[in-house]
Structures are given as structure tokens and as C-alpha cells.
Amino acid sequence: MPELPEVEVTRRSFAQHIRGARILDARAGLPLRWPLGLDPRQLAGMTVQDVDRRGKYLLLQLDQGVLLMHLGMSGSLSFRGDLPPPGRHDHFDLVTTQGTLRLNDPRRFGAVVWSADLQTDPAQKLLASLGTEPLGDAFDPAAFHARLRTRRAPIKQVLLAGDVVVGVGNIYASEALFLAGIRPTTRADRLSRARADRLHAAIREVLGRAVERGGSTLRNFSNAAGESGHFQAEASVYGRAGQPCLRCATPLRQIRQGQRSTFFCPVCQRA
DNA sequence: CTATGGACCTGAATGC
DNA sequence: TGCATTCAGGTCCATA
Numbered sequence: 001m002p003e004l005p006e007v008e009v010t011r012r013s014f015a016q017h018i019r020g021a022r023i024l025d026a027r028a029g030l031p032l033r034w035p036l037g038l039d040p041r042q043l044a045g046m047t048v049q050d051v052d053r054r055g056k057y058l059l060l061q062l063d064q065g066v067l068l069m070h071l072g073m074s075g076s077l078s079f080r081g082d083l084p085p086p087g088r089h090d091h092f093d094l095v096t097t098q099g100t101l102r103l104n105d106p107r108r109f110g111a112v113v114w115s116a117d118l119q120t121d122p123a124q125k126l127l128a129s130l131g132t133e134p135l136g137d138a139f140d141p142a143a144f145h146a147r148l149r150t151r152r153a154p155i156k157q158v159l160l161a162g163d164v165v166v167g168v169g170n171i172y173a174s175e176a177l178f179l180a181g182i183r184p185t186t187r188a189d190r191l192s193r194a195r196a197d198r199l200h201a202a203i204r205e206v207l208g209r210a211v212e213r214g215g216s217t218l219r220n221f222s223n224a225a226g227e228s229g230h231f232q233a234e235a236s237v238y239g240r241a242g243q244p245c246l247r248c249a250t251p252l253r254q255i256r257q258g259q260r261s262t263f264f265c266p267v268c269q270r271a
Numbered sequence: 272c273t274a275t276g277g278a279c280c281t282g283a284a285t286g287c
Numbered sequence: 288t289g290c291a292t293t294c295a296g297g298t299c300c301a302t303a
Contacts, residue, residue: 056298157275259276260297261294
């Protein structure tokens with residue numbers, strides 16, 4: 001479900017509602033990717049000051065530390081006043097004076113981690129090697145190209161790795177490369193400055209548009225208020241193997257890169 | 272240091 | 288119908 005646009009859309013859907021809330025209680029279900037780092041009950045009494053995002057992490061800024069949340073592959077958040085009892089895949093509840101934030105995550109690749117201080121804690125490691133924010137001012141074509149020139153792996157895998165630029169997941173990587181006219185298997189260090197520029201623009205375009213549209217919905221993405229997004233109808237190549245390219249009608253191809261599916265047009269993305 | 276494959280976990284879809 | 292296999296939007300870790 002969640003690449004950067006889905007995480008950002010989720011953030012926007014509940015940030016203003018939870019801001020300023022006092023935590024009344026918290027409850028953890030089955031283990032997630034990492035331990036919470038404290039007894040959930042100890043969160044009671046803390047205040048949620050703001051909700052930020054770094055890459056695909058949400059950062060709930062508390063008056064005592066920060067709560068990092070990651071949605072993994074299958075996670076989603078809901079925020080509402082009255083909540084039914086936790087279901088089979090509800091693995092974290094944050095009960096506040098303004099509503100309850102609930103993480104549902106069937107595969108449990110997601111995480112909720114409390115850190116007293118991101119500067120010094122072990123949790124800092126999670127954010128330490130993240131790349132540039134693609135929608136921010138710091139995402140600069142020249143610097144992007146310079147970073148790509150140090151990598152010999154296929155460009156698709158470099159995008160997914162997240163240490164050059166964050167937030168580009170498996171769907172949007174294929175979409176951005178299609179938009180830029182770049183073959184996903186091309187070595188990152190072989191991209192000219194001009195082609196790196198096109199990719200830079202394509203990444204911003206694809207992610208920015210998805211945020212505006214409310215996140216993708218290849219399966220069932222919905223924000224924390226339960227509203228679903230519309231990106232599915234807009235995928236140009238992802239999930240369309242064998243179907244005609246929207247630009248040239250050539251049948252789209254699907255390949256495997258690092259055990260992930262990649263989709264591209266063999267004509268529009270020649271190199 | 273970089274690159275690659277395996278690991279984590281559940282559920283849906285597909286194949287025989 | 289039943290059972291096995293494959294695949295799924297992420298990313299850390301061990302190994303080469």
C-alpha cells in the first residue's frame with residue numbers, strides 16, 4: 001500500500017486532528033518489525049505536538065520523545081473517535097483525548113518505535129541513511145545526478161534503495177522511469193545529466209500528482225479517515241504487462257529486478 | 272564502500 | 288473441492 005504519497009496522504013488526513021492531543025492510553029498487539037521501545041502504557045500523559053514525515057516514516061512529535069511509525073507493505077492507519085474492539089490485524093492503538101490512532105497491518109512489516117531522542121537513540125539508525133526528500137527544495141538535479149554517478153546498480157534498484165532519494169517505491173519507480181523514458185535496467189552511473197534531469201522531474205511529477213490525487217489504490221489504499229485514492233486508474237505501466245503502451249501501443253513488459261516486478265515499455269524506454 | 276539475495280509475515284490469486 | 292505455489296505497495300541484514 002504505502003509509498004511516499006500514501007504515507008503523506010495519511011499524514012495529512014489526521015495530523016490536524018491529533019495535534020495537541022493528550023495520550024490517554026496505548027496498546028500493542030502482535031509484534032511488529034521492531035520493538036516499541038517502552039511499555040505502551042508509559043505513553044499515557046504525553047502530548048502529540050505534531051506529525052511529520054521523513055521518507056515513508058511518520059514521526060509523531062511528542063513532548064517526550066518521538067513515535068516513529070512505518071506502514072511496511074500492508075499497513076494502514078485509521079483515526080476516529082469511537083473504535084470497535086481491535087481486530088485480528090490491529091496491532092497498535094494510540095488512544096488520545098481527540099481520537100484513537102490505530103495501525104492495521106496484516107503482514108506486520110510495519111513498525112511503531114518510541115525514541116526519547118532521535119539524535120542519540122538506536123532508533124536514529126532507521127533514519128540515518130535516508131536520501132533526499134523528493135518533494136522538497138533539497139532535491140536538486142545536479143546533486144541527484146552526482147549521486148547516481150557513484151552507483152553501478154540498475155537505476156530502478158537505486159531508486160528503490162532509498163539512500164539517494166526517499167519515497168519511491170515499487171509502483172512509482174516503474175512509473176517515473178516510464179515518464180522519463182529510461183530503461184529500468186540501465187546502470188545508474190550511465191545516465192547523462194540530461195537524462196538524470198528528466199528522471200528528477202519525473203519523480204517529482206509522479207509523486208506530487210499521486211499526493212494530490214489522494215494516494216494510489218492498487219489494492220485498497222485509504223487514508224486515516226477511510227477515504228480511498230485514485231492512482232490505480234492512472235498507472236501507465238505498473239501492473240499492465242502485455243497491455244498496450246499508452247503512448248506507442250507496444251505491449252508492455254514485466255521483468256524481475258532484485259525479486260521485485262518491474263514494468264516498462266521496450267520502445268518508449270530504449271536505454 | 273557497493274551490490275545481491277534472504278529474511279521477516281499474512282492473504283489473495285493461480286495452478287494442478 | 289483441496290492443496291501447493293506464486294505474488295504482493297518495504298527494508299534490514301548477512302555475505303561476497
